[in-house]
Amino acid sequence: xxxxxxxxxxxxxxxxxxxxxxxxxxxxxxxxxxxxxxxxxxxxxxxxxxxxxxxxxxxxxxxxxxxxxxxxxxxxxxxxxxxxxxxxxxxxxxxxxxxxxxxxxxxxxxxxxxxxxxxxxxxxxxxxxxxxxxxxxxxxxxxxxxxxxxxxxxxxxxxxxxxxxxxxxxxxxxxxxxxxxxxxxxxxxxxxxxxxxxxxx
Amino acid sequence: xxxxxxxxxxxxxxxxxxxxxxxxxxxxxxxxxxxxxxxxxxxxxxxxxxxxxxxxxxxxxxxxxxxxxxxxxxxxxxxxxxxxxxxxxxxxxxxxxxxxxxxxxxxxxxxxxxxxxxxxxxxxxxxxxxxxxxxxxxxxxxxxxxxxxxxxxxxxxxxxxxxxxxxxxxxxxxxxxxxxxxxxxxxxxxxxxxxxxxxxx
DNA sequence: CAATATACGGAACAAGGTTCCGTTTACAAG
DNA sequence: CTTGTAAACGGAACCTTGTTCCGTATATTG
Numbered sequence: 235x236x237x238x239x240x241x242x243x244x245x246x247x248x249x250x251x252x253x254x255x256x257x258x259x260x261x262x263x264x265x266x267x268x269x270x271x272x273x274x275x276x277x278x279x280x281x282x283x284x285x286x287x288x289x290x291x292x293x294x295x296x297x298x299x300x301x302x303x304x305x306x307x308x309x310x311x312x313x314x315x316x317x318x319x320x321x322x323x324x325x326x327x328x329x330x331x332x333x334x335x336x337x338x339x340x341x342x343x344x345x346x347x348x349x350x351x352x353x354x355x356x357x358x359x360x361x362x363x364x365x366x367x368x369x370x371x372x373x374x375x376x377x378x379x380x381x382x383x384x385x386x387x388x389x390x391x392x393x394x395x396x397x398x399x400x401x402x403x404x405x406x407x408x409x410x411x412x413x414x415x416x417x418x419x420x421x422x423x424x425x426x427x428x429x430x431x432x433x434x435x
Numbered sequence: 436x437x438x439x440x441x442x443x444x445x446x447x448x449x450x451x452x453x454x455x456x457x458x459x460x461x462x463x464x465x466x467x468x469x470x471x472x473x474x475x476x477x478x479x480x481x482x483x484x485x486x487x488x489x490x491x492x493x494x495x496x497x498x499x500x501x502x503x504x505x506x507x508x509x510x511x512x513x514x515x516x517x518x519x520x521x522x523x524x525x526x527x528x529x530x531x532x533x534x535x536x537x538x539x540x541x542x543x544x545x546x547x548x549x550x551x552x553x554x555x556x557x558x559x560x561x562x563x564x565x566x567x568x569x570x571x572x573x574x575x576x577x578x579x580x581x582x583x584x585x586x587x588x589x590x591x592x593x594x595x596x597x598x599x600x601x602x603x604x605x606x607x608x609x610x611x612x613x614x615x616x617x618x619x620x621x622x623x624x625x626x627x628x629x630x631x632x633x634x635x636x
Numbered sequence: 637c638a639a640t641a642t643a644c645g646g647a648a649c650a651a652g653g654t655t656c657c658g659t660t661t662a663c664a665a666g
Numbered sequence: 667c668t669t670g671t672a673a674a675c676g677g678a679a680c681c682t683t684g685t686t687c688c689g690t691a692t693a694t695t696g
Contacts, residue, residue: 245694246642247641247642247643247692247693247694248693248694249642249643249644249692249693250642250643250644250693253643253644269552271552271683273682273683273684274683274684274685275682275683275684278645283644283645284644284645284646285645285646285684285685286643286644286645286646286686286687286688287643287644287645289684289685289686290642290643290644291643293685294684294685295684295685346552349550349602349603350552351470351472351547351551352684353684354684354685359603387613387617391610391613391614394603395600395614395617398550398599398600398602398603399596399599399600401550401599401602402550402560402595402599409592412588412592413592413596413618415621416588416596416618416621416622417614417617417618417621418621419620419621419624420616420617420618420619420620420621420622420624421617421621423620423621423624446663447673448661448662448663448672448673448674449662449663450661450662450673450674450675451662451673451674451675454674454675472652474651474652474653475652475653475654476651476652476653479676479677484675484676485675485676485677486653486654486655486676486677487655487656487657487674487675487676487677488674488675488676490653490654490655491673491674491675492674494654495653495654496653496654553653555653555654
């Protein structure tokens with residue numbers, strides 16, 4: 235009666251475990267240096283395995299990308315509550331968005347993966363935004379309730395917008411931060427509409 | 436004395452002219468319905484020519500894309516002076532940016548072409564921004580001089596940012612306008628916010 | 637040690653961009 | 667109209683990259 239059917243129906247073979255780790259590491263390095271479009275063959279070679287092994291563990295290219303970045307995304311998401319506790323709602327929101335921006339601008343390829351139209355990356359945006367959505371919603375609602383941010387912006391839209399803005403950042407993380415700062419200012423300070431006329435800042 | 440050496444060193448052969456026009460039209464339709472990633476073979480077939488002919492007139496895929504959209508971009512650029520004459524600087528800037536947004540969100544594939552990393556689209560961003568840069572610089576400088584916009588934002592950065600924001604718009608032009616509106620608000624009203632120290636990894 | 641499920645490697649296939657080159661054609665000079 | 671020729675044509679062929687398939691190798695378990 236040593237059968238444990240609850241979880242892990244079958245152990246992972248040791249060589250498989252080793253190869254998965256080698257692949258993740260090789261992919262991480264490759265994405266960081268050559269971008270997410272690094273050919274699968276090349277990643278496989280760097281990891282010392284055949285392409286068949288890659289597809290055994292990561293049925294689609296996007297699964298490999300997702301696996302490489304998942305850890306960092308989770309860390310980013312879990313940082314939200316602390317920020318909310320330590321700062322004013324508006325400032326917490328801004329700090330978190332800048333942190334997210336930094337993640338996108340720093341980890342080369344993350345933004346590209348989130349915006350690529352390649353069918354191989356199908357579903358990645360949703361997969362990546364899922365863990366972040368609750369975090370941002372928390373901050374956004376708090377800021378809106380405190381009158382420190384618009385209430386008419388959806389978390390998903392905002393995540394997508396930041397990801398898009400970070401796309402051209404390439405090696406210039408500063409560009410991303412400047413543009414996201416503009417967006418945040420627009421988020422915090424609703425301008426009078428065109429009809430209301432323009433006043434100087 | 437019929438020699439006219441001023442321009443057109445050599446006339447274009449009639450069949451070439453016809454094929455170029457057919458290609459541009461086929462590409463326009465294909466981009467609008469299937470996106471900029473429509474295979475070259477398919478565009479060639481729709482135009483009734485061979486792929487060799489496509490590459491004869493448009494050495495790179497991006498040249499075809501550029502040719503298809505150039506006309507609309509020029510029209511957008513040339514609309515700036517009129518807007519500057521008819522409206523307050525800040526409003527003229529906003530109206531022009533929204534028009535640019537509409538162009539990007541409406542012509543399917545334009546935003547994608549401007550943000551794609553495919554080597555085939557190499558240089559397209561620069562090629563497309565070149566005619567728009569002077570137009571936006573005009574509006575931006577005027578608005579900044581009138582105190583109706585920040586003075587620390589570069590025209591090129593802004594063009595790029597708007598193009599990026601329009602990327603996920605897909606069929607939903609409204610998303611693009613909402614996000615660009617946020618950006619514009621941030622452009623017009625500098626927030627007295629925290630220093631740029633909020634970027635933890 | 638043997639049996640077997642699991643995993644491995646890489647050849648093979650599909651798709652799309654680009655090149656090459658033998659053939660066809662517009663057009664201008666005679 | 668004929669004809670010479672530069673220009674253009676078409677599409678087979680090539681290359682790169684994602685993905686699948688399957689015969690072979692091996693970790694694990696009793």
